[in-house]
Amino acid sequence: MSEQSGDLRALVEQIAKGLVDAPDQVSVNQVESEQTTVLELKVGPNDMGKVIGKQGRTARAMRTLLSAAGLRFHKRFTLEILE
Amino acid sequence: MPIPDKVAAANRINEFLRGVVAHGGLRLKYRITVDPPLPDERDWERPEVLVELAGPDSPLLLERGAELLRSLELLALEILRLPANEHEKICFDCMNHRALRLEELRMAASVAAERVRKTGAPYEFAPMSSRERRIVHLALRDHPDLRTESQDEGGRRRVVLYPKDYKAASKLASRTIR
Numbered sequence: 001m002s003e004q005s006g007d008l009r010a011l012v013e014q015i016a017k018g019l020v021d022a023p024d025q026v027s028v029n030q031v032e033s034e035q036t037t038v039l040e041l042k043v044g045p046n047d048m049g050k051v052i053g054k055q056g057r058t059a060r061a062m063r064t065l066l067s068a069a070g071l072r073f074h075k076r077f078t079l080e081i082l083e
Numbered sequence: 084m085p086i087p088d089k090v091a092a093a094n095r096i097n098e099f100l101r102g103v104v105a106h107g108g109l110r111l112k113y114r115i116t117v118d119p120p121l122p123d124e125r126d127w128e129r130p131e132v133l134v135e136l137a138g139p140d141s142p143l144l145l146e147r148g149a150e151l152l153r154s155l156e157l158l159a160l161e162i163l164r165l166p167a168n169e170h171e172k173i174c175f176d177c178m179n180h181r182a183l184r185l186e187e188l189r190m191a192a193s194v195a196a197e198r199v200r201k202t203g204a205p206y207e208f209a210p211m212s213s214r215e216r217r218i219v220h221l222a223l224r225d226h227p228d229l230r231t232e233s234q235d236e237g238g239r240r241r242v243v244l245y246p247k248d249y250k251a252a253s254k255l256a257s258r259t260i261r
Contacts, residue, residue, distance in 0.1 A: 011106035061154035
């Protein structure tokens with residue numbers, strides 16, 4: 001894991017904790033593959049709607065942020081929200 | 084209704100953006116102003132908390148219709164849990180984008196008004212956020228011979244401009260052309 005891309009895991013965690021009712025149930029797992037880094041976000045069962053947002057807007061905003069930051073690190077980041 | 088604690092809101096936005104800059108590696112700095120001074124004659128958004136971003140990555144914020152700038156603003160609004168009718172109280176800006184976009188929308192509205200008068204046919208604007216649709220509705224409200232409506236849902240919701248007496252039947256026909 002490169003030090004820099006590890007930071008985006010922390011970023012998603014920070015934002016998710018800000019969005020939800022139960023920040024202690026937020027976890028983000030980073031899975032590296034050759035070209036992509038997958039960030040798996042888990043939140044409490046009642047907080048799914050908070051991280052997805054109306055019509056998926058909140059999740060889309062996080063993905064937009066990740067792809068912009070990914071440019072900086074020359075890497076593709078994908079966000080997966082897990083039940 | 085004003086935001087109950089603007090300073091607390093500004094602090095939360097600061098915390099959020101500090102994370103974005105530190106972890107996200109974006110070369111941006113920002114200034115958060117509570118109750119920013121605005122000219123009295125300003126006849127559009129009057130934010131209670133203004134967030135101005137600047138720095139080498141500013142163009143990145145403004146790409147594709149300021150997608151990243153709007154994403155940061157949306158995340159901040161969600162973190163603050165502001166109800167939709169209070170979203171205008173927080174404003175994220177960069178390189179004077181908001182004012183330039185306002186001008187652009189007003190210009191587009193006046194071109195569309197001309198066109199609808201000339202052709203008698205409705206004009207569909209591109210899909211926009213609720214804030215931008217509001218600007219278009221307001222820009223066209225003083226034309227007594229025209230009327231505006233928002234149509235469709237979600238990311239496709241857009242303003243349509245009609246001649247005032249346009250018939251509903253032909254309106255349906257125009258909507259099938261995509």
